[in-house]
Amino acid sequence: MLDPLDVTRLPGPLAALHRDSALFRDWVQALDRVTRAEKVSSWTTWTERERRAWDAGDVVAFSRLRGYTEAEISDYLAYLELTRRLDAEHPDDPDFTFCTLHDVLQAVRTPAFDALEADLQALSGDPPPRWQP
Numbered sequence: 001m002l003d004p005l006d007v008t009r010l011p012g013p014l015a016a017l018h019r020d021s022a023l024f025r026d027w028v029q030a031l032d033r034v035t036r037a038e039k040v041s042s043w044t045t046w047t048e049r050e051r052r053a054w055d056a057g058d059v060v061a062f063s064r065l066r067g068y069t070e071a072e073i074s075d076y077l078a079y080l081e082l083t084r085r086l087d088a089e090h091p092d093d094p095d096f097t098f099c100t101l102h103d104v105l106q107a108v109r110t111p112a113f114d115a116l117e118a119d120l121q122a123l124s125g126d127p128p129p130r131w132q133p
Contacts, residue, residue, distance in 0.1 A: 002108045003107075003110050005107060006107050007028065007107065009106065009107040010107055023082065023085060023086055027082040027097070028104055030075065030078055030079040030082050031079060031104055032108065034072075034075055034079045037068065037076075039066055040120065042120060047065070049065055050066065053065055059076070059077070059080075060073055060077075083097045
C-alpha cells in the first residue's frame with residue numbers, strides 16, 4: 001500500500017539533512033519501519049483494555065493488545081527515542097519532527113494509502129474520548 005521509501009523525493013532541505021545527519025537518516029528509516037508496521041484501526045473498535053492502555057499512555061501494553069510483535073514494539077520505542085533526540089537537535093523548532101514526518105511520508109504515500117486514511121478519518125472526525133468506567 002505504500003511506495004518504497006525514496007529519499008530522492010524528499011524536499012531539498014530534508015534531502016540535505018538526510019545526506020549530512022546520521023541521526024536524521026536513522027530517524028527516517030525508523031519512521032519508514034513503524035509506518036509500514038502500522039495496523040489499521042479506529043478507536044471506535046478498541047476493546048476496553050485497549051482503551052485503558054491508551055488512556056494510561058502505556059504504549060507497550062496498548063501495542064501488545066493491538067497485536068504488534070515484540071520486534072515491532074521495539075522498533076516503535078526506538079523511533080520515539082530517535083524523535084526525542086532529533087527534536088533536541090532542533091530546539092529552535094519545537095514542531096520539527098511533527099512537521100518533518102508529514103514531509104517524509106510524502107515520499108512513500110500512494111493514492112490507495114490516502115484513500116484509506118480518508119476512510120478512517122470519516123469513521124470519526126474526533127480524537128478518541130477518554131475511557132470512563
